[in-house]
Amino acid sequence: LLRVARLMEQLQGNASAVSVSEVPGKPHWWPGVVDDDEMQAFIDAHLYQERPPTPGRFALRGTNPATLGSRAGLRMLQLAVPFQ
Helix, strand or coil, X not given: CHHHHHHHHHHHCCCCCCCCCCCCCCCCCCCCCCCCHHHHHHHHHHHCCCCCCCCXXXXXXXXXXXXXXXXXXXXXXXXXXXXX
């Protein structure tokens, strides 16, 4: 984890781009891991941030829905016309 954090800091060119928090004596995941103040601040900062408005009209295009991400909370499940 620390190696990945250092790599991200180098790629970003920013020594504070990544923050790693460890709790001594605890495994990687345990009940309540996301309930502490540091995790709650991270969640609040990223989950509840202002987002740009969704356009009234847009199109999702691609050749393979499995390789596409989402837009405005929508995800393509299948193509109307295969390969078009």
